Amino acid sequence: MKGRHRSAGSSGGALKLGAATVAVLVVLAGSWYAFRKYSQPSCGNAAKLSIGAPADIVPALKAQATEWSERAKVGHNCVDIEVFEEDPADVAAALAGKANKALTGVGQANGKTRIPDVWVADSSLWLQRLHAADAQSVPADAKSIALSPLVLAMPEPIATTFGWPQKEITYPDLIGKVATDQKVKVGIVEPSRDATGLGGLLTLAAAAQAAGGGDATQATQAATAALRALAAGRSSLRADLMQKFPRGGDATALSGGLSVAPLSEQAVIQYNGQQPPVRLAALYAEPAAPALDYPYAVLGNDKASIANELLKSLDSQGFRDKLGAIGLRGADGTAGKGFQTPANAPAALAAAQPPDAAAVEGLLTKWQAITLPARMLAVIDVSGSMLEPVPTAGGATRMQVTLEAARKGMSLFDDSWALGVWVFSTLLDGNKDYKQLVPIGPLASQRTQCLQALSTIQPKRNGDTALYDTILAAYKAVQQGYESGRVNSIIVMTDGENDDPAGGLSLEQLIAELKKTADPAKPIQVILIGIGNKVGEAQMRQITDAIGGGTFVAPDPAKIGDIFLQAIALRGQGAQPK
Template sequence: MKGRHRSAGSSGGALKLGAAAVAVLIVLAGSWYAFNKYSKPACGGTAAKLSIGAVADIAPALRQQAADWAEQAKQNGNCVDIEVFDEDPADVAAALAGKAEKSLTGVGQANGKTRIPDVWVADSSLWLQRIRAVNPQSLQAGAHSIALSPVVLAMPEPIATASFGWPNKNISYADLVTKVATDQKVKVGIVEPSRDATGLGSLLTLATVAQQAGGGNQTQATQIATAALRALAAGRSSVRSDLVQKFPRGSDPAALGSGLTVAPLSEQAVIQYNGQQPPVRLAALYAEPSAPPMDYPYVVLSADKASMADELLKQLNSQDFRDKLGAIGLRGADGAPGKGFQTPANAPGALAAAAPQLPDAATVEQLLSRWQAITLPARMLAVIDVSGSMLEPVPTAGNATRMQVTLEAARKGMSLFDDSWSLGVWIFSTLLDGNKDYKQLVPIGPLVSQRATALQALATIQPKKNGDTGLYDTILAAYKAVQSGYESGRVNSIIVMTDGENDDPAGGLKLEDLIAQLKAAADPQKPIQIILIGIGDKVGEAAMKQITDSVGGGTFVAPDPAKIGDIFLQAISLRGQIAQPK
């Protein structure tokens, strides 16, 4: 019994010693933790700050890499404070353009909460190109791509397999254009191209392919391109999250038939969508010719932070950052994937790292103008000058008259307007309808019922030989006519095409009288745009600007009348950005 007692006592002592040892270890561990934590080199002075505004697609990887770099800097006795925040590229682009009092087609003004960061990471170099076109001084030369995600055609896997032989075969943009133009069962979607680089890049590619599809026949090419644009417009979404919700939620024929058939998206978007285990997975089809990829340019906006930004950029060229990108479905800047990248079926393991081939800024803006013309619902009165000077030939247009090039621009523009538009047509000179300088050819009405009538009216227009230009009386009458039938939910506007200054031998309104009466008639609750297009080099541009500035709208001048078609499209695009009275 004593032995057992001693044994018990020894055991109790051992337990006490063990407990004490554990306690000592805990204390030592805690002391080591404290020593390790506080013996690290301390940051000296105030932390150097750097703000990075990044598109949400890449922001998580940037935050992680910035935090790692900040910790490394701290180990070396330096303090850096890096803030990475999500910022919509369209808003930053709008803010940068706004510094030069310019705007980007379809973008308008920046969100009131938009910040211009020290470093900007957009999703595509297309944004940089668009900004430099309107405000060349806003961006420093040179931008480094830090990631890559190709633009693919996303399609429900059952449809991709049955209709296009995926994954053994791929689809081309030419195939897609043909399908869209000929098969009404194909439901194609797109994220709003004026505010989304994926949408814009794919729209540029589709438009180019559609234009080539005419086989040299310009009329047929335009018809195909217009059909493709209209189909895209019908399936457009403001943001990507809304678009992907349109894909079918079931694999049965009814669900597949009623859902979205195909939409251009980034490879990353498809990877992330499939990662959510949806009822129907998406196939990523790497179509040719490839659309400009998402190349995530790293742009320094604050010159005094350039040195710090360059140091961080070195970290973004590392394998460590490539692996962080791979975890969120992005490739490295050279097109090679990092660890954790979920490569879609039929995808290339690595992509060419060459800089994306971007169309010139004028091509981009012209296409977006066409897009705006198609997508924005409108109620418009077109007022066309038929004074004698419209008979003058245009050497740069094969000596076609000013009247002929103007009417051709109007016809092409009208072909873009879908049946939801309302349109009316007036002509003006002097004394066209009794004592009136203007005459109504077609009252404002829906194109669904009077498109043929409007086209026929355009075909009958002839200049009035020796007719003068009763511009001011016509503008006031047109303004009041549009105002009398104002329709909310539409852009109500007047578009006047003229090749001369106001010239009314019978008297009529003076400039100051017109402006005063327009201001008196204007109703802020029912805004009406006046869009004035000057044709040739003898228009009164200064007076025209005074008119449009007084009640809202815009003045556009084509010194070379042969360019009236481009100017017309540019003017139509203004409808989405109502210029306020000045």
């Protein structure tokens, strides 16, 4: 018993000693922690960095930024990184607006749009378009941090009719199918504001152009038909487009739903991940369309050091795995852990070189011309100077190149358009300086009439240019039959300054009369196109600035076709009087 008693006493002493030891260790650990905390440099104020990116990549960026910032320091400062969602089109519009520029079809930025320190757009096409508009607005180049190839998304039962998954599909295959099978319904997200839509538009339009072979007329017709087919199935938002795919596998559902649309590989992966009634096939068609490549653009120099340090961490397997979990590939085209590879997908992909910026804007102007419903009065100068030959057009006259531009432009307008044709000079119709050839009416019923009228136009050899009186008369004519829901506009093509021997309106009188006539509830765009180097550009700009619209000048009349398309595209910019 005594031994057990001593043992118990020894045990109690040992417990006390152990507790004391633990207490000492705790105190020492706390002291060491305090020593470490206060002997090391203070964190100081947090260095902040904001990153704006599309919803597609935000989850991976947030996770990586949080992980990196927990151990990162800049000098004595910790790093606080905010990653937020921002529509690339809105950021692009905001950056363009800062430089007093506008991108075709993009319009104004959302009033809540933030310009971040680092902009991760979904495609380099945005940087290219901005750089072409204003070289200072964005960096000339930016490193890609992720990749999602553009595919043709197609319900699997329909894809099998194209030979999927065994056969390699080409864009010409699709063009041929669309041209011969009315059951094939093509969709697209508005390409002027969506990179997947733009990439698909560029590739499909090029394939259609090539389908015309060496015949320029056939090539133009094929490309126009393709653009019209896309326009008929366009959606403003990607989510809306996805809802158009068939919700059932029976013949009725398949024929009533969307057949095919250019989308990102990620969009197809995420759609199928929701277990839809009909899965989508991802067709990796040739030639490859411009992929979403997620460029990392540092805007400004004040946060460049932090931004560039974070960028280094985005070139890691850890970030690639985070991308893979949300259906994106690494910048080199390889997939990280968790990536759900679609059937028949290449193991690795590389971003294709984006097309020339001028080609992009040129195609978007055509797209705008086709897609915006319009009611337009075309007014063409037939004064004597329109007989002058154009050396760069093989000796064709100014009148001839202008009429050819008008004919080509009209070929882009579908039957939903309303169009009228006037000509003007001096004393063309009694005492009037202008003459109506075709009243404004639907092209569905008077396309042939308009084309015939263009073919009969001849310059008045000794005629002058009563420009101001004609503009006012045309404005009133368009206003009289105004149609809501359409872009009501006047397009005047002239090669000279106002020159009316009978007097007529002065510039100041014209502007005053236009302002007095204008009705804010019935906005009318006045689009003036100057042909050659003798136009009164300054006076023309005063008119369009005052009443709303735009002035375009083609010093080389041979370029009037390109200028005509740019002018038509203005209808989507919402020009207002200044």
